[in-house]
């Protein structure tokens with residue numbers, strides 16, 4: 001055959017969350033009433049003021065190419081937002097607007113990593129991190145964190161893994177899939193450890209506005225002097241504003257790196273969608289009432305979910321301090337037969353739950369943590385109730 005796949009094709013697998021979601025969609029198309037807790041996207045509609053801003057942008061003729069790294073208004077709005085509200089002095093030239101935070105992460109990794117480099121990723125990790133690192137030719141170095149330590153990386157663990165080839169540490173607080181939020185003091189300790197090395201940081205803060213109770217988000221780059229010069233901060237509008245389909249995320253990076261990411265984007269995709277950028281601008285500078293209303297719903301759903309997990313036999317969960325996931329330890333069920341299938345691992349568990357209880361979850365193995373299943377509670381309470389009833393029945397065997 002002439003047209004064969006490049007070696008690179010063996011480096012990545014399709015995103016497991018999207019794969020579970022597509023299996024759930026397939027069943028739905030067959031008429032099955034699937035209770036879908038697989039995908040990490042808010043079920044809310046994008047707030048009206050944001051939709052209106054997009055319509056206005058279209059009517060005003062903002063339907064053409066934009067500068068590759070984003071429209072100046074949005075870059076400036078984000079620079080102001082980080083400078084004034086987040087305590088991170090930021091120039092517009094340090095801001096890159098991309099087709100979603102995922103794209104910003106890809107660009108950031110392409111900017112700083114290459115063959116021979118190592119990137120430290122604490123597990124459980126978001127599904128795409130390791131594959132995006134591999135695409136650059138660098139090697140993901142996965143450090144396992146456990147339920148007992150609250151799924152948090154310690155400075156000692158980090159320092160023990162650093163080699164002369166370590167280029168980057170990736171952190172994600174609040175975390176997908178565990179919902180774990182590091183305390184400020186824990187991040188400060190990590191920051192101090194990082195500052196004793198030549199390692200940079202990619203801090204994925206996409207769930208920054210979704211925290212619960214005493215948990216507080218922290219902009220990692222602000223924690224110590226000198227940290228901003230070695231940190232790339234990632235965020236976006238997908239989760240906070242229920243805008244997953246609009247595909248707008250961003251990176252805040254040292255100027256030279258931000259410039260390269262923009263150049264890269266100019267060759268790869270030209271620019272993020274023009275209309276979506278104007279919608280994101282309204283999201284960032286417009287009224288924030290809808291964010292508060294959505295947050296209130298997430299608080300209720302989280303409480304409901306934790307209450308139901310408590311009474312699920314053989315299932316435990318570290319209460320999430322942020323994001324909208326419950327990372328359930330289901331390993332007590334391994335060795336049993338559920339839904340007619342022998343459960344040997346988290347994939348068996350999730351496939352059987354989907355096939356027999358019509359409940360879509362994502363297997364922990366996709367996040368580098370066998371023994372778990374992730375439930376997204378970005379779904380209305382009625383569906384959650386039906387889902388937990390179905391799970392309860394499923395676990396009876």
Ligand SMILES: Cc1ncc(COP(=O)(O)O)c(C=O)c1O
Nearest residue numbers: 040100101102126176236238249
């Ligand atoms: C931890 C984390 N980072 C980044 C993203 C990507 O978000 P976006 O929709 O902006 O690409 C997600 C989405 O699931 C996520 O969970």
